[in-house]
Amino acid sequence: MTMVSKAALGIAAGICGIVAVGYCIYFDNKRRSDPNFKQKLRERRRAARKTKKSSGTKLPDLKDHEAVQRFFIQEVQLGEELLAGGSVEAGVQHLANAVSVCGQPQQLLQVLQQSLPPQVFHLLLQSLPAVGQRMMAQSAGPLSAVGDDDVE
The missing domain is CATH 1.20.5 (Single alpha-helices involved in coiled-coils or other helix-helix interfaces)
Known part of the structure:
Protein backbone atom coordinates (compact mmCIF):
# COMPACT_ATOMS: atom_id res chain seq x y z
CA MET A 1 0.00 0.00 0.00
CA THR A 51 -51.28 28.90 3.89
CA LYS A 52 -49.75 29.61 7.27
CA LYS A 53 -52.58 32.01 8.14
CA SER A 54 -55.31 29.72 6.84
CA SER A 55 -53.99 26.73 8.74
CA GLY A 56 -53.94 28.51 12.08
CA THR A 57 -55.93 25.73 13.79
CA LYS A 58 -53.86 22.67 14.51
CA LEU A 59 -55.81 19.50 13.85
CA PRO A 60 -55.64 16.75 16.50
CA ASP A 61 -54.11 13.32 16.17
CA LEU A 62 -56.89 11.42 14.43
CA LYS A 63 -55.93 8.20 16.20
CA ASP A 64 -56.64 9.70 19.64
CA HIS A 65 -60.42 9.52 20.02
CA GLU A 66 -60.57 11.76 23.11
CA ALA A 67 -58.47 14.47 21.47
CA VAL A 68 -60.71 14.37 18.41
CA GLN A 69 -63.81 14.72 20.62
CA ARG A 70 -62.33 17.68 22.51
CA PHE A 71 -61.31 19.30 19.23
CA PHE A 72 -64.76 18.74 17.74
CA ILE A 73 -66.57 20.33 20.70
CA GLN A 74 -64.10 23.21 20.87
CA GLU A 75 -64.44 23.96 17.16
CA VAL A 76 -68.26 23.84 17.20
CA GLN A 77 -68.40 26.18 20.21
CA LEU A 78 -65.84 28.57 18.75
CA GLY A 79 -67.58 28.55 15.37
CA GLU A 80 -70.95 29.36 16.97
CA GLU A 81 -69.43 32.15 19.06
CA LEU A 82 -67.72 33.71 16.06
CA LEU A 83 -70.88 33.50 13.95
CA ALA A 84 -72.89 35.11 16.75
CA GLY A 85 -70.25 37.84 17.01
CA GLY A 86 -70.50 38.59 13.29
CA SER A 87 -67.22 37.01 12.14
CA VAL A 88 -68.73 34.78 9.48
CA GLU A 89 -65.58 33.57 7.69
CA ALA A 90 -63.73 32.59 10.88
CA GLY A 91 -66.85 30.90 12.27
CA VAL A 92 -67.35 28.95 9.06
CA GLN A 93 -63.70 27.86 9.14
CA HIS A 94 -64.06 26.45 12.66
CA LEU A 95 -67.33 24.70 11.79
CA ALA A 96 -65.63 23.18 8.73
CA ASN A 97 -62.85 21.89 11.02
CA ALA A 98 -65.52 20.30 13.22
CA VAL A 99 -67.25 18.67 10.24
CA SER A 100 -63.92 17.32 8.98
CA VAL A 101 -63.25 15.38 12.19
CA CYS A 102 -66.87 14.41 12.85
CA GLY A 103 -67.70 10.71 12.86
CA GLN A 104 -71.03 11.32 11.10
CA PRO A 105 -70.54 14.41 8.93
CA GLN A 106 -73.77 13.96 6.94
CA GLN A 107 -75.91 14.19 10.06
CA LEU A 108 -73.97 17.19 11.35
CA LEU A 109 -74.36 18.93 7.99
CA GLN A 110 -78.12 18.32 8.10
CA VAL A 111 -78.31 19.92 11.54
CA LEU A 112 -76.15 22.84 10.43
CA GLN A 113 -78.26 23.30 7.29
CA GLN A 114 -81.35 23.72 9.44
CA SER A 115 -79.71 26.02 11.98
CA LEU A 116 -77.54 28.27 9.76
CA PRO A 117 -78.65 30.88 7.25
CA PRO A 118 -78.42 29.57 3.65
CA GLN A 119 -75.52 31.84 2.62
CA VAL A 120 -73.46 30.81 5.70
CA PHE A 121 -74.19 27.13 5.05
CA HIS A 122 -73.12 27.60 1.42
CA LEU A 123 -69.81 29.12 2.60
CA LEU A 124 -69.37 26.13 4.90
CA LEU A 125 -69.83 23.71 2.00
CA GLN A 126 -67.33 25.67 -0.08
CA SER A 127 -64.68 25.55 2.66
CA LEU A 128 -64.94 21.79 3.31
CA PRO A 129 -62.65 20.67 0.42
CA ALA A 130 -59.83 22.97 1.60
CA VAL A 131 -60.09 21.64 5.15
CA GLY A 132 -60.08 18.08 3.81
CA GLN A 133 -56.92 18.79 1.81
CA ARG A 134 -55.27 20.28 4.90
CA MET A 135 -56.17 17.19 6.91
CA MET A 136 -54.66 14.97 4.24
CA ALA A 137 -51.51 17.06 4.18
CA GLN A 138 -51.18 16.89 7.96
CA SER A 139 -51.75 13.15 8.09
CA ALA A 140 -49.19 12.64 5.29
CA GLY A 141 -46.48 14.14 7.49
CA PRO A 142 -44.15 17.12 7.43
CA LEU A 143 -42.06 15.91 4.50
CA SER A 144 -44.95 16.19 2.07
CA ALA A 145 -45.23 19.95 2.71
CA VAL A 146 -41.73 20.65 1.42
CA GLY A 147 -41.65 21.44 -2.28
CA ASP A 148 -38.75 21.04 -4.67
CA ASP A 149 -38.91 24.70 -5.65
CA ASP A 150 -38.40 25.98 -2.09
CA VAL A 151 -34.62 25.91 -2.45
CA GLU A 152 -33.13 29.40 -2.65
Missing part, protein backbone atom coordinates in the same frame (compact mmCIF):
# COMPACT_ATOMS: atom_id res chain seq x y z
CA THR A 2 1.21 3.41 -0.80
CA MET A 3 0.83 6.23 1.62
CA VAL A 4 -0.56 9.44 0.22
CA SER A 5 1.24 12.41 1.66
CA LYS A 6 -0.56 14.97 3.76
CA ALA A 7 0.36 17.65 1.27
CA ALA A 8 -1.34 15.76 -1.59
CA LEU A 9 -4.47 15.29 0.55
CA GLY A 10 -4.47 18.98 1.47
CA ILE A 11 -4.15 20.02 -2.16
CA ALA A 12 -6.97 17.66 -3.21
CA ALA A 13 -9.23 18.96 -0.42
CA GLY A 14 -8.45 22.54 -1.38
CA ILE A 15 -9.28 21.91 -5.02
CA CYS A 16 -12.55 20.21 -4.06
CA GLY A 17 -13.43 23.15 -1.82
CA ILE A 18 -12.69 25.68 -4.56
CA VAL A 19 -14.81 23.70 -7.05
CA ALA A 20 -17.71 23.51 -4.57
CA VAL A 21 -17.59 27.24 -3.81
CA GLY A 22 -17.33 28.04 -7.52
CA TYR A 23 -20.34 25.83 -8.23
CA CYS A 24 -22.38 27.65 -5.56
CA ILE A 25 -21.34 31.09 -6.81
CA TYR A 26 -22.14 30.20 -10.43
CA PHE A 27 -25.65 28.93 -9.72
CA ASP A 28 -26.40 31.71 -7.25
CA ASN A 29 -25.43 34.26 -9.90
CA LYS A 30 -27.51 32.44 -12.51
CA ARG A 31 -30.51 32.35 -10.15
CA ARG A 32 -30.22 36.04 -9.24
CA SER A 33 -29.82 37.17 -12.84
CA ASP A 34 -33.18 35.59 -13.72
CA PRO A 35 -35.51 38.52 -14.47
CA ASN A 36 -38.45 36.81 -12.74
CA PHE A 37 -36.52 35.68 -9.65
CA LYS A 38 -37.78 38.37 -7.28
CA GLN A 39 -41.34 38.04 -8.53
CA LYS A 40 -41.30 34.26 -8.10
CA LEU A 41 -39.75 34.62 -4.65
CA ARG A 42 -42.41 37.12 -3.55
CA GLU A 43 -45.21 34.89 -4.87
CA ARG A 44 -43.77 31.85 -3.10
CA ARG A 45 -43.47 33.76 0.18
CA ARG A 46 -46.97 35.21 -0.20
CA ALA A 47 -48.41 31.74 -0.81
CA ALA A 48 -46.54 30.34 2.18
CA ARG A 49 -47.79 33.18 4.38
CA LYS A 50 -51.35 32.63 3.15
Whole structure:
Protein backbone atom coordinates (compact mmCIF):
# COMPACT_ATOMS: atom_id res chain seq x y z
CA MET A 1 0.00 0.00 0.00
CA THR A 2 1.21 3.41 -0.80
CA MET A 3 0.83 6.23 1.62
CA VAL A 4 -0.56 9.44 0.22
CA SER A 5 1.24 12.41 1.66
CA LYS A 6 -0.56 14.97 3.76
CA ALA A 7 0.36 17.65 1.27
CA ALA A 8 -1.34 15.76 -1.59
CA LEU A 9 -4.47 15.29 0.55
CA GLY A 10 -4.47 18.98 1.47
CA ILE A 11 -4.15 20.02 -2.16
CA ALA A 12 -6.97 17.66 -3.21
CA ALA A 13 -9.23 18.96 -0.42
CA GLY A 14 -8.45 22.54 -1.38
CA ILE A 15 -9.28 21.91 -5.02
CA CYS A 16 -12.55 20.21 -4.06
CA GLY A 17 -13.43 23.15 -1.82
CA ILE A 18 -12.69 25.68 -4.56
CA VAL A 19 -14.81 23.70 -7.05
CA ALA A 20 -17.71 23.51 -4.57
CA VAL A 21 -17.59 27.24 -3.81
CA GLY A 22 -17.33 28.04 -7.52
CA TYR A 23 -20.34 25.83 -8.23
CA CYS A 24 -22.38 27.65 -5.56
CA ILE A 25 -21.34 31.09 -6.81
CA TYR A 26 -22.14 30.20 -10.43
CA PHE A 27 -25.65 28.93 -9.72
CA ASP A 28 -26.40 31.71 -7.25
CA ASN A 29 -25.43 34.26 -9.90
CA LYS A 30 -27.51 32.44 -12.51
CA ARG A 31 -30.51 32.35 -10.15
CA ARG A 32 -30.22 36.04 -9.24
CA SER A 33 -29.82 37.17 -12.84
CA ASP A 34 -33.18 35.59 -13.72
CA PRO A 35 -35.51 38.52 -14.47
CA ASN A 36 -38.45 36.81 -12.74
CA PHE A 37 -36.52 35.68 -9.65
CA LYS A 38 -37.78 38.37 -7.28
CA GLN A 39 -41.34 38.04 -8.53
CA LYS A 40 -41.30 34.26 -8.10
CA LEU A 41 -39.75 34.62 -4.65
CA ARG A 42 -42.41 37.12 -3.55
CA GLU A 43 -45.21 34.89 -4.87
CA ARG A 44 -43.77 31.85 -3.10
CA ARG A 45 -43.47 33.76 0.18
CA ARG A 46 -46.97 35.21 -0.20
CA ALA A 47 -48.41 31.74 -0.81
CA ALA A 48 -46.54 30.34 2.18
CA ARG A 49 -47.79 33.18 4.38
CA LYS A 50 -51.35 32.63 3.15
CA THR A 51 -51.28 28.90 3.89
CA LYS A 52 -49.75 29.61 7.27
CA LYS A 53 -52.58 32.01 8.14
CA SER A 54 -55.31 29.72 6.84
CA SER A 55 -53.99 26.73 8.74
CA GLY A 56 -53.94 28.51 12.08
CA THR A 57 -55.93 25.73 13.79
CA LYS A 58 -53.86 22.67 14.51
CA LEU A 59 -55.81 19.50 13.85
CA PRO A 60 -55.64 16.75 16.50
CA ASP A 61 -54.11 13.32 16.17
CA LEU A 62 -56.89 11.42 14.43
CA LYS A 63 -55.93 8.20 16.20
CA ASP A 64 -56.64 9.70 19.64
CA HIS A 65 -60.42 9.52 20.02
CA GLU A 66 -60.57 11.76 23.11
CA ALA A 67 -58.47 14.47 21.47
CA VAL A 68 -60.71 14.37 18.41
CA GLN A 69 -63.81 14.72 20.62
CA ARG A 70 -62.33 17.68 22.51
CA PHE A 71 -61.31 19.30 19.23
CA PHE A 72 -64.76 18.74 17.74
CA ILE A 73 -66.57 20.33 20.70
CA GLN A 74 -64.10 23.21 20.87
CA GLU A 75 -64.44 23.96 17.16
CA VAL A 76 -68.26 23.84 17.20
CA GLN A 77 -68.40 26.18 20.21
CA LEU A 78 -65.84 28.57 18.75
CA GLY A 79 -67.58 28.55 15.37
CA GLU A 80 -70.95 29.36 16.97
CA GLU A 81 -69.43 32.15 19.06
CA LEU A 82 -67.72 33.71 16.06
CA LEU A 83 -70.88 33.50 13.95
CA ALA A 84 -72.89 35.11 16.75
CA GLY A 85 -70.25 37.84 17.01
CA GLY A 86 -70.50 38.59 13.29
CA SER A 87 -67.22 37.01 12.14
CA VAL A 88 -68.73 34.78 9.48
CA GLU A 89 -65.58 33.57 7.69
CA ALA A 90 -63.73 32.59 10.88
CA GLY A 91 -66.85 30.90 12.27
CA VAL A 92 -67.35 28.95 9.06
CA GLN A 93 -63.70 27.86 9.14
CA HIS A 94 -64.06 26.45 12.66
CA LEU A 95 -67.33 24.70 11.79
CA ALA A 96 -65.63 23.18 8.73
CA ASN A 97 -62.85 21.89 11.02
CA ALA A 98 -65.52 20.30 13.22
CA VAL A 99 -67.25 18.67 10.24
CA SER A 100 -63.92 17.32 8.98
CA VAL A 101 -63.25 15.38 12.19
CA CYS A 102 -66.87 14.41 12.85
CA GLY A 103 -67.70 10.71 12.86
CA GLN A 104 -71.03 11.32 11.10
CA PRO A 105 -70.54 14.41 8.93
CA GLN A 106 -73.77 13.96 6.94
CA GLN A 107 -75.91 14.19 10.06
CA LEU A 108 -73.97 17.19 11.35
CA LEU A 109 -74.36 18.93 7.99
CA GLN A 110 -78.12 18.32 8.10
CA VAL A 111 -78.31 19.92 11.54
CA LEU A 112 -76.15 22.84 10.43
CA GLN A 113 -78.26 23.30 7.29
CA GLN A 114 -81.35 23.72 9.44
CA SER A 115 -79.71 26.02 11.98
CA LEU A 116 -77.54 28.27 9.76
CA PRO A 117 -78.65 30.88 7.25
CA PRO A 118 -78.42 29.57 3.65
CA GLN A 119 -75.52 31.84 2.62
CA VAL A 120 -73.46 30.81 5.70
CA PHE A 121 -74.19 27.13 5.05
CA HIS A 122 -73.12 27.60 1.42
CA LEU A 123 -69.81 29.12 2.60
CA LEU A 124 -69.37 26.13 4.90
CA LEU A 125 -69.83 23.71 2.00
CA GLN A 126 -67.33 25.67 -0.08
CA SER A 127 -64.68 25.55 2.66
CA LEU A 128 -64.94 21.79 3.31
CA PRO A 129 -62.65 20.67 0.42
CA ALA A 130 -59.83 22.97 1.60
CA VAL A 131 -60.09 21.64 5.15
CA GLY A 132 -60.08 18.08 3.81
CA GLN A 133 -56.92 18.79 1.81
CA ARG A 134 -55.27 20.28 4.90
CA MET A 135 -56.17 17.19 6.91
CA MET A 136 -54.66 14.97 4.24
CA ALA A 137 -51.51 17.06 4.18
CA GLN A 138 -51.18 16.89 7.96
CA SER A 139 -51.75 13.15 8.09
CA ALA A 140 -49.19 12.64 5.29
CA GLY A 141 -46.48 14.14 7.49
CA PRO A 142 -44.15 17.12 7.43
CA LEU A 143 -42.06 15.91 4.50
CA SER A 144 -44.95 16.19 2.07
CA ALA A 145 -45.23 19.95 2.71
CA VAL A 146 -41.73 20.65 1.42
CA GLY A 147 -41.65 21.44 -2.28
CA ASP A 148 -38.75 21.04 -4.67
CA ASP A 149 -38.91 24.70 -5.65
CA ASP A 150 -38.40 25.98 -2.09
CA VAL A 151 -34.62 25.91 -2.45
CA GLU A 152 -33.13 29.40 -2.65
